[in-house]
Amino acid sequence: MTAQLLNGKQLAADIRSRLKEKIAGFAAAPGLAVILVGNDPASEIYIRAKQKACAEIGIRAEAFHLPENTSQAELTHLINRLNNTPEINGILVQLPLPRHLNEKEILLAVAPEKDVDGFHPYNAGSIIQKRAGAFAPCTPKGILRLLDTTGKDLNGLNAVVVGRSQIVGMPAAHLLLNRNCTVTITHSHTQNLQKICQTADILIAALGKPEFITGEYIKPGSIVIDVGINRTENGLKGDVNFAEAAKIASYITPVPGGVGPMTIAMLLENTCEAFLKQHRS
Ligand code: GUN
Numbered sequence: 001m002t003a004q005l006l007n008g009k010q011l012a013a014d015i016r017s018r019l020k021e022k023i024a025g026f027a028a029a030p031g032l033a034v035i036l037v038g039n040d041p042a043s044e045i046y047i048r049a050k051q052k053a054c055a056e057i058g059i060r061a062e063a064f065h066l067p068e069n070t071s072q073a074e075l076t077h078l079i080n081r082l083n084n085t086p087e088i089n090g091i092l093v094q095l096p097l098p099r100h101l102n103e104k105e106i107l108l109a110v111a112p113e114k115d116v117d118g119f120h121p122y123n124a125g126s127i128i129q130k131r132a133g134a135f136a137p138c139t140p141k142g143i144l145r146l147l148d149t150t151g152k153d154l155n156g157l158n159a160v161v162v163g164r165s166q167i168v169g170m171p172a173a174h175l176l177l178n179r180n181c182t183v184t185i186t187h188s189h190t191q192n193l194q195k196i197c198q199t200a201d202i203l204i205a206a207l208g209k210p211e212f213i214t215g216e217y218i219k220p221g222s223i224v225i226d227v228g229i230n231r232t233e234n235g236l237k238g239d240v241n242f243a244e245a246a247k248i249a250s251y252i253t254p255v256p257g258g259v260g261p262m263t264i265a266m267l268l269e270n271t272c273e274a275f276l277k278q279h280r281s
Pocket of ligand 1: 092094139
């Protein structure tokens with residue numbers, strides 16, 4: 001292995017301890033509402049991890065675990081109530097929602113100033129328009145923090161994003177563009193994906209296919225960010241074949257211990273920011 005590890009676990013721990021100190025100086029504990037509809041096992045694991053991280057640094061996480069058959073009106077009603085509860089500073093609706101619910105409408109119901117996931121169209125649009133003070137989605141925000149630990153100037157680098165989800169791929173591409181990278185967004189219809197990836201100084205793999213990105217996709221000396229969390233028969237796997245990529249890249253994130261812990265750290269950071277903004281106004 002020649003690549004240096006981008007240690008998200010350590011960086012996230014540092015961020016959490018700084019946030020804990022900051023919160024200790026607040027007049028009240030920030031409040032985060034965590035909404036889960038149904039019993040998706042992966043979502044339950046993520047939600048528990050988010051609640052635990054909140055408790056450790058002094059954020060009051062209030063969990064709302066609603067049954068699978070919750071209606072659009074019931075969920076919207078809960079969100080409206082939380083929008084109007086001053087002790088709740090952030091609202092997180094864990095995705096994916098059950099199929100009968102209209103996800104876009106639900107995300108629109110969250111007050112933008114409490115949208116700590118950055119999924120409301122106001123916050124998503126604010127990233128594109130470079131409006132200050134908007135919430136950036138947690139995973140892409142965490143990716144940028146990891147990139148900054150390399151100390152490299154991102155200006156003018158070729159960034160290739162594999163995957164165009166609203167949660168990761170699209171916002172990651174915009175954040176990289178805002179840092180003056182030349183960004184290519186690729187997806188399941190992209191032709192010559194391997195050739196395009198070979199041009200990437202920064203490769204963001206967020207396609208959700210275990211070890212899809214093999215050594216042949218990697219440009220020598222590049223930075224490889226693996227967003228994949230795939231539960232396979234052989235354990236947890238990223239979207240990148242780590243053993244192959246680590247021989248070619250200069251920096252790489254491990255799975256687990258790379259992007260995952262950063263997503264939670266950025267949720268905590270956004271919740272603190274939401275608290276401060278709401279207490280300033
Ligand atoms: N599902 C997968 N990732 C996320 C995330 O970052 N936030 C929420 N709310 N749901 C998700």
